[in-house]
Amino acid sequence: MDEKIRTLIQPVTQFLHCTTPAAWLRMAAQAENQQALLLDHLHCELKAAQSAAFLIRRYAPDSLLAKHVLIWLKPYEDFLYRGEGDGRFQGGTGVSRSESQVRGDDTVVNELIGKMVLLIKEELHHFEQVLEIMQRRNIELEPISAARYAAGLRTHIRTHEPAAFIDKLIVGAYIEARSCERFAALAPMLDDELARFYTSLLRSEARHYQDYLQLARMIAEQAGTPQRAVDDRIQYFGEVEAELIKTQDNEFRFHSGKPANVVAG
Secondary structure, eight states: OOOHHHHHHHHHHEEEEEEOOOHHHHHSSSSHHHHHHHHHHHHHHHHHHHHHHHHHHOOTTHHHHHHHHHOOOOOOOOHHHHHHHHHHOOOOOOTTTTOOOSSSSOHHHHHHHHHHHHHHHHHHHHHHHHHHHHHHHHHOOOOOOOOOHHHHTTTTOOOSSTOOOOOOOHHHHHHHHHHHHHHHGGGGOOHHHHHHHHHHHHHHHHHHHHHHHHHHHHHHHHHTTHHHHHHHHHHHHHHHHHHHSSSSEESSOOOOOOOOOOOOO
């Protein structure tokens, strides 16, 4: 790992409570498992965009964007889930400039929309990049079950506001940070094309986790929640996330834990 990459991911590894198990990395690096890796990665990119869209719709419902963000995602969902389309997307943001702006004085909502719009754009672009790699390698789309990872984190989200909002943002931060850590750890073990691609994703993934944490702190400040309480939730979810990563999984996925003795698929 060169010095620039090491410097970039150092805050990420300090934020996470554990590194990816070596057994997971060895499995992910095996050529016979790369179809499963790329297919799940494709799903993860769309899920990341969907999660950001949900936050806009839930917490900025009066914005123009909230009314149209599902239209933005629809071609990608139709392609991946329903087999509609040819995988060539129109590009652009999918929404007009006015739709991606809030005309109001709520700085937190404005910040939420700004960060989530950029995240959705980047995740959908990554989706297209993963799809292009899969197509070059003749990897077919097929149904794939989700890992227990994200659901395992979301189980601990509180149900009252603004606590639920803060927890959702912290969960988003851990998912993005883990993705960044795995891209960096995997890149040296993969073929040149995948190594270059995963390295190219590091900067945006590292920024995404920081954006989520910044928003969590902004929400807490606006609500009068002590920052110490946010720190406690960050610590709590860090422990939950590490446990999910260190314990065994019966399925191999991009965010799965330590692999059990199963065949990837």
